Amino acid sequence: MSVSEIAPNRNGVDVPTLFATLDAVRAQPELARFRFRSDHRWVSGTYNRGSINGFYGAGQDHVRDRTTVVEADHPTVLVGKDHAPTPAELLLNALGACLMSGLANIAAARGIDLDEVTATVEGDIDLRGILGLDDGVRNGYEGIRVVFHVKGDAEAERLAGVVEQSRRRSAVYDVVTTGVPVSVSVAVA
Amino acid sequence: MSVSEIAPNRNGVDVPTLFATLDAVRAQPELARFRFRSDHRWVSGTYNRGSINGFYGAGQDHVRDRTTVVEADHPTVLVGKDHAPTPAELLLNALGACLMSGLANIAAARGIDLDEVTATVEGDIDLRGILGLDDGVRNGYEGIRVVFHVKGDAEAERLAGVVEQSRRRSAVYDVVTTGVPVSVSVAVA
Numbered sequence: 347m348s349v350s351e352i353a354p355n356r357n358g359v360d361v362p363t364l365f366a367t368l369d370a371v372r373a374q375p376e377l378a379r380f381r382f383r384s385d386h387r388w389v390s391g392t393y394n395r396g397s398i399n400g401f402y403g404a405g406q407d408h409v410r411d412r413t414t415v416v417e418a419d420h421p422t423v424l425v426g427k428d429h430a431p432t433p434a435e436l437l438l439n440a441l442g443a444c445l446m447s448g449l450a451n452i453a454a455a456r457g458i459d460l461d462e463v464t465a466t467v468e469g470d471i472d473l474r475g476i477l478g479l480d481d482g483v484r485n486g487y488e489g490i491r492v493v494f495h496v497k498g499d500a501e502a503e504r505l506a507g508v509v510e511q512s513r514r515r516s517a518v519y520d521v522v523t524t525g526v527p528v529s530v531s532v533a534v535a
Numbered sequence: 536m537s538v539s540e541i542a543p544n545r546n547g548v549d550v551p552t553l554f555a556t557l558d559a560v561r562a563q564p565e566l567a568r569f570r571f572r573s574d575h576r577w578v579s580g581t582y583n584r585g586s587i588n589g590f591y592g593a594g595q596d597h598v599r600d601r602t603t604v605v606e607a608d609h610p611t612v613l614v615g616k617d618h619a620p621t622p623a624e625l626l627l628n629a630l631g632a633c634l635m636s637g638l639a640n641i642a643a644a645r646g647i648d649l650d651e652v653t654a655t656v657e658g659d660i661d662l663r664g665i666l667g668l669d670d671g672v673r674n675g676y677e678g679i680r681v682v683f684h685v686k687g688d689a690e691a692e693r694l695a696g697v698v699e700q701s702r703r704r705s706a707v708y709d710v711v712t713t714g715v716p717v718s719v720s721v722a723v724a
Contacts, residue, residue: 358579364614368666375669378662384627386635388652390547394635396628398620403662404612414620416605418632423593425553425640431587431603433633434706438573439585440629443607444622445719446575446583448665451614463577469715473567473592476637476704477557480564486709490717506721513719515665517623520675525714526658528679530634530702532695 357450357460364451377404392420393429424473434471437522438490442467444518445492445509452511458504461497490522546639546649553640566593581609582618613662623660626711627679631656633707634681634698641700647693650686679711 354362371377380403388394399413418433420426431439442465453460469490475483496505513519543551560566569592575585588602607622609615620628631654642649658679664672685694702708 367614380660382624382658384631384656386631386654388635391639392636396632398624416628425556433629435571435587436629437707439605440622440625442573442575443585446577447581450580465575467573469571471569476706486706487715492719494721509721517665517675518626523714523717525712526676528712530681532683532698
């Protein structure tokens with residue numbers, strides 16, 4: 347596809363800048379090194395507060411104008427106070443968000459206008475794992491299902507292809523399906 | 536530890552109810568079957584909105600009084616509008632929240648009063664993976680580090696033991712380190 351064929355703003359995506367960014371990273375791969383971060387503070391019981399702001403990437407530190415606070419708690423049926431969603435739900439949210447975030451870029455690059463995209467992420471979990479009641483039951487989800495509904499100016503097969511490509515390039519999908527090394531340590535005060 | 540030795544409310548945890556809940560699930564394991572859910576809607580470009588409310592668990596459907604909205608976007612350096620954190624940051628948030636949520640229950644069960652707990656979760660990622668610029672680079676994080684600071688009425692080793700037990704019983708830590716099967720499908724409209 348030549349540059350003249352690319353709509354400058356399709357699906358809210360600045361397509362020329364997107365391609366220019368890809369070229370810049372291709373020429374200078376160290377721009378692709380990012381370090382993301384989330385800070386947490388315990389409040390009471392299962393209730394706690396996460397804050398997201400700064401990150402490192404494209405060769406420099408970035409500080410946003412505002413900090414996003416995401417709280418977590420357990421529901422009353424799990425002896426929490428239900429002030430906020432459970433961390434297990436926040437994990438599903440991160441997965442759905444990642445699959446959604448790539449979609450419009452891919453559709454724009456393929457010349458597809460999107461009208462409406464929704465998705466539902468569901469996960470089944472047997473809490474005997476985290477409750478320590480059965481060592482044969484894992485702590486995490488047994489399985490997660492994501493179902494998309496996509497409306498756009500392309501036939502069903504091409505719209506499904508956009509979702510499939512988003513899955514193939516999703517950071518969170520990769521981590522959630524494959525796993526990643528995590529170190530947990532306690533700093534001495 | 537006999538029931539008479541258990542403080543009824545330590546660290547904001549209703550300890551007798553916590554133990555009663557464990558007994559109830561032990562007697563009726565099907566109460567432990569939960570299905571969590573997150574709903575998503577594309578807004579524009581990389582910007583999208585997730586909603587968390589209802590879940591199934593302990594034998595019934597639960598609907599909360601309010602829906603929690605968690606938005607996601609890409610930063611401008613990644614050709615987004617930076618309306619919200621990236622999904623990759625939301626994943627770190629879910630992990631930190633899960634390790635935090637279990638902590639006070641474990642401390643309470645061990646008779647430890649917590650004063651202050653904070654944690655930082657950091658992840659390193661090479662975006663050449665999701666940008667499709669190098670097939671040898673994975674889409675997800677290369678590694679994630681969690682560092683806790685814990686203050687409480689116990690020696691450092693016992694406080695570290697609370698964090699370690701929270702890690703051993705964390706649903707999100709399990710998924711993020713080990714992976715889980717995820718199906719992604721597109722429903723025909």
